[in-house]
Amino acid sequence: MNITSRPVGLFYGWFVVAAAFAITFIGFGSAYTFSAFLVPLQAEFGASRGSVSLVFSLAGFLYFGLGVLSGPLADRWGSRSLAVVGMVLVGLGLALAGMARSLTEVYIAYGFGIGLGVGLSYVPVLGTIQRWFIRRRGFASGIAVSGIGVGTLAMPLLAALLIESFGWRGAYFGLGGLAVAVGAGMALLIVNNPRDRGLEPDGDPVQVGGQFQPLKGFAVAAAIKSSRFIGLYVACLFCSFGVFVPFVHLVPYAMDHGVVPNVAVYLLAVIGFGSTAGRFLLGGVADRFGRRLTLLAMYVGMAFAMTIWLIASDPWLLMVFALIYGVFYGGWVALLPAVVMDYFGGRNVGSLIGILYTSVAFGTLIGPSAAGFAYDLSQSYTLPILASVCANIIAVVVFAGTSRELHARDQ
Structure with a gap:
């Protein structure tokens, strides 16, 4: 008879989860302040909207792309040290962006600081959350990445206040200090695996005298060749062409339609x-109700929200778009890591x-x-918004086709 001990x-x-919340709050909250800085950077350096937007695109490419390296490093060495270094890099990058004397220097400081910093921390902490929970994995992942949502809610408003009070350079210095103090400090709470503390996932009783079984799951090579992974990848690729356009362009779009800057930033x-x-x-x-079907609904919801943006011009309709889009975008981000864990197990989840x-x-x-750049050519956002709608519709078709096939196969 096994004897169990309950923590x-x-x-x-x-x-x-709290540490992951803080890291996503600081990292993505800092990144998503960029829309508040777009017009000041244009004015400071006499640059086009497309060239300034490239600052965010480079950072985003790095912080999402670097996960292919930081995930395996976290699987091997743990997430805490990567997250601490990442948050320090975010703070340093913001501070150096505040010292930039050219747009090229902003590319380097912001792009590499935010890009490398978030890239080193985001995927590792998400992978860690998947190991700590089984039954409540979706809920725990949702709380962890809700830091992105709260950061998007709070940080642009803080950035706008700092810009108004201290200018865009002073605002970057202030945000950089916050990133190091809060982000790196909270990262110290991370523990890579419940087994490192003698615990089971979800806080279940520990078997006294028992041995922990190795983490189960697919080998990386086998997983990425599977129809499941290919379907997820292609759907995410198409969706991502449009998913971050509002974070860069919604504020200038609103200002182009007569919304004053302080109100426009509230849309973020x-x-x-x-x-x-x-x-x-x-x-x-x-x-x-099922993470697979719920993820499919997120793609449908983002496509629907973008159609509202396509016809929106007054502040109230823009706020309706922002709210609906935020709900489905947030659900998409929360569900992706959990679906990967569901499909492929925990051995190589990072x-x-x-x-x-x-x-x-x-x-x-x-x-x-x-x-x-499309705006620079046409002085209109109609084409990129319409392209974003189409990209999400393609994601719906791809993911619906692969998930339906896989669901039938699993029965």
Whole structure:
């Protein structure tokens, strides 16, 4: 007869979730302030909207693309040290961007600081969350990545206040200090695996005298050749061409339609509010009704929201778009890591999430900057918004086809 011992007090997995929340809050919150800086950077350096947008695209390409390296490193060495270094790099990159004397220097400082910093921390902490939870994996992942939503809600407003008070350079210095103090400090709470603390996932009782079984899951080579992974990858690739366009261009779009800057930046906060709600609520819904079908609904929802943006010109309709888009975008981000864990197991989850996010990296590199250059040519955002709608529709078709086939095969 096995004797079990039940951990006393709050399950440590929730401290890991809190650390992941703080890291995503700081990392992505800092990145998504960029729309508030776009017009000041244009004015400072006399640059086109497309060339300034490329700053964000380069950073996004790096922080999503670097997961292909940081994920395997975290699987081998753990996530804590990578997350600490990443948050320090975010702070340093923001501070150096505040000292930049040319747009090229902003590319280097912001692109590499935010890009490398978030890239070293994001995928590793998401992979860690998947190991700490089984039954409540979607909910825990939703809380962890809701830091992105809360960061999108709070950080652009903070950036706008800092820009108004201290100018864009002073704002970057302030955000950099916050990144190091909060982000790196909270990263120290991360523990890579519940077994490192003698615990089981979800806080289940530990078998006294028993031995932990090795983590199960696919080998990386086998996983990435599977129809499941290919379907996920292609759907994410198409979706990502449009998914980050609002984070760069919604504020200048609103200003082009007569919305004053201080009100326009609130649209990012509305996306953040909707995103936070989506991450908290839809992760739990997916745990109950199925993460595969819920992820499909996220692609449909983002396509629908983009059609609203296509016809929106007044502040209220723009806020409706921002709220709806935020909910479905937030759910998409929350569900991707959990679906990877569901499909392929925990043995190489960090590596597989990192490889999957290279699709998001390529989409982020192309989408926001292409939207900016399209605006420079036509003085309109109609074409890039319409392209974003079409990209999400393609993602729906790809993911629906592969998931339907796989569901039938699994029966």
